[in-house]
Amino acid sequence: MHALDVLGDPVRRRLLELLAAGETPAGDLGRVIQHEFGITQPAVSQHLRVLRESGFATVRPDGTRRLYALDPAPLAAADAWFAEFRRFWQPKLDALGTELARGRRERRLAEAADTSEENDDKE
Known part of the structure; x- marks a missing residue:
């Protein structure tokens, strides 16, 4: 099964999110x-089986429990597949990052100016 087929299911994506926090x-x-x-x-259980068989998750017994862990290798393969498409969204994300940083800077400057005015008023 292709990595994107595995990731296409919302239940399996959620399981991977949970496993990203550590063995569970x-x-x-x-x-x-x-x-x-x-x-x-x-x-x-069927979704966990798909994750195991596709290599996204590993399982180990611990007494009567089964502990699942994330295996990042298939995620790297999916990331590699997406790499050639990043050029379509990366510039937009970079521009968004710039705008967010600009907004934070403007808020800091405005707060500093407000604090300065308050200190001037007290004197």
């Missing part, structure tokens, strides 16, 4: 996904 028991993953998506435990 299958039961904890199941509870979150069942609550957020309203699906059954067997359906969650």
Whole structure:
């Protein structure tokens, strides 16, 4: 299965988000996904199986629990596929970053001016 096929499913994307925080028991993953998506435990297990078989997740036994962890290698493959398309959105993101920084700078300058005026008024 292609990495983008795996990432195309919102349940699997959410599972990967949860796994990005660190190794997590299958039961904890199941509870979150069942609550957020309203699906059954067997359906969650199927999504976890897809993540394991596609290499996105690893699992290790810990007594009666199964601990899942994120394997970043397939994400790197998806990132590489997106690389040739970044030129379409990266300049816009860079421009947004510049505008956000400009707005923060203007707010800091305005706050500094307000503080200066308050100190002048007190004297």
